[in-house]
Amino acid sequence: MALSIADLPKEELFGQGHAGCGGCGAAVAGRQAMKALGSRTIITIPASCMATMGGSNLKTTWQIPFYHTLFEIAPAVSSGIRAALDAQGIEDVNVVSWAGDAGTADIGFQALTGAAERNEHMMHVCYDNEMYMNTGGQTGSQTPKFAITSNMANGKKVKKKNMLAIMEAHEIDYVASASIAYPLDLIAKFKKAAKKPGFSYMHILAPCHRGWQIPAEKTIELARLAVESGLFELYEVDEGKRTRTVEPTFIPVDNYLLPQGRFKDLTQEDIQDIQAGVNRHYGRGE
């Protein structure tokens, strides 16, 4: 039976009084995920906006155990937490590491691939805003080609590293992409991941309006256009079985790209290049 918004718990385990910007995509992702995960969850978050906006000094927005870890270690810390829970016979607790694209794909990748290979009973969530926003918006491996950032004024020259494919190659229990514009799809995937005995990887496209140079109120809209244009495919790989969970309408990619300040210097040729990539991926127009 499909989920509906009315079925979701009213309880807010994250987000009330957080210190993020209005319209923060990461905060929306956190709120939605917690609707699925529930209060018996321990979350570790490495250096990132999400870590700093979760609490400062004596205040926190988290209603569950939350640990702001060092940058590279969240999946390793969570592995240790799971080992301790097992040793103490504590069951039915979700152990989650939740990192940005840097803490997942770049500086945090070593601990992530280690925990995934060990098939630890935990999930890792990447909230991907496609640049290093906590330090002002520099280019990283998850920054898409052509995007302008604070340290690459002429745009990135190379492609975004495909983290979902990399994590799928670990042959872990569950891999899924998700979008904050499709909350029921996101929540259904978190519920599935939480039931797995081994490792799950969730990759959420969570726009940052500051980095993407869009109005704050366009965060969800841009997240939706990324999916509708086919640039961010929503799918899951459940114990090896790959399923697309949302069929895109394939609006032309410029609908998604041109409203964003970070793509202001795109040429027609660049846009055609991106559109050709989408068409190739979905086997369209051949």
Added chain:
Amino acid sequence: MSTTLLTGSEAAAYGAKLARIEVLAYYPITPAFPAMERISKFIDEGDLNTRFVRVESDHSALAAALGASLAGSRTFTVTNSQGLLYMTEVVYHTAGLRQPVVMAVANRALSAPHSRFPEQGDAISQGASGWIQLFCENNQEVLDNMLQAFKIAETVRLPVMVNYEGYIQSHTLEEVEVPDQEKLDQFLPLTRVRTLDVENPQAVNTVASPEFYMDYKFRQNEAMEQALTVIDSVSTDYANEFGRDWSGLIDSYQMEDAEHAFVAMGSMISDARIAVDELRSQGQKVGLVKMRTWRPFPAEALRRALKKVQLITVGDKNIVYGLGGALGTEVRSALYGQTVRINSYILGLGGRDVTTEEIKQVLELSEKTEQQATASEWFGL
């Protein structure tokens, strides 16, 4: 109590086993790896009910141990040299979070140039990290210090390093008395503190503003100062229970009427005891002060032990570039304002031998040296 032949690595492993660690995380490195393998064997043979997290790096090893500790389990890891440097970020972080993780360190020289041989530079590099650091003179002390380390760590809520030198201690067999488990369980009951607990949610390591940060650091240092008392009392309790007295923070040997004291730590101590005996048989009034504790630095205990001597010779198996030997520097600082002559020597780096003979030579050289030209002189080049 049973007596058996154990290497330093095995002694550390038996310590972890007797302490009934719940979570073990490590990444193999030479020469620490036999300790890890021994504990893994205890687990595989069903002698130890411990979860092993087979991490992909030293950095993640301490991170996993830290996570387990935050979730309330007694945890242990072991490393040395490059592994310790690689995990340095987590070393400081663990101390700041006040987690009682115990780590064995099979001290080894640091690269470059590459060396796999013994030296204490790795431990010294962590001297500002906020970890309590104990050094062991033989394999019996490795085992006993491991057991005391958990007690100290869980009392003051600070992590503890148990240092023993690579090969000289890690790979050398000695007779070791292994305490009975039942008796040890009484000495070392687990004091479980669950910081990350779904029944009592807390936020850990939230951003601290200037109004808060400095006060956390004050408390952390206060705990280190408290450890000066706790290390002594745990040592006394252990002696009462198990009959071996390692004398707390520092140990004095033949110091009652000594005019010249040798101050050192680690494997040199066993050799230095013989050197002192031999020099005494020739009528020289020499003694030995063993630094069992390197952090917190036991300055007051050291001043008391050295108050009657005229000459102090410090042996350092480490070099702080541009400064000198770390222990020599600390001894000078602890005795500031006193008239005693202090000579400090760098020796035994990267596995260069320091036997009884070398220690006697250093002591004789020091007798003849009125005023050192530099903070530390090099011996044995």
